[in-house]
Amino acid sequence: MPKDFYRLSPIEFDYALQDWTNEDRAKWERMRLQIFYLINPHLKKPILRPDKLINFEWDIKPEDIEFTDEYYERIKARDKKVFEQLKNGKNTKGVNDKA
Secondary structure: OHHHHHHOOHHHHHHHHHHHHHHHHHHHHHHHHHHHHHHHHHOOOOOOOHHHOOOOHHHOOHHHOOOOHHHHHHHHHHHHHHHHHHHOOOOOOOOOOOO
8 A cells, every 4th residue: 555655646635535435424424314314204304305414524615614703713823723733743633622
């Protein structure tokens, strides 16, 4: 695997990354659909669409985000926390909460 990685041109790497991302996304979409069909018969008020059950980051369109001062403050606070952890050599896992 590492030898294959180093032999990739930038465009080949990009294609491989896109393929992996699409494959991962398809798995999550399948899981959401399965949960949707499994849970809906047991709810008093059915959920009409799978994306109303679980939201993924790719469901959010840029025009749906309100760029308020509070939004920017959350982004700055998150980034400051990440930079501090990187500076101190700590793992940043779990810091990337949704802005």
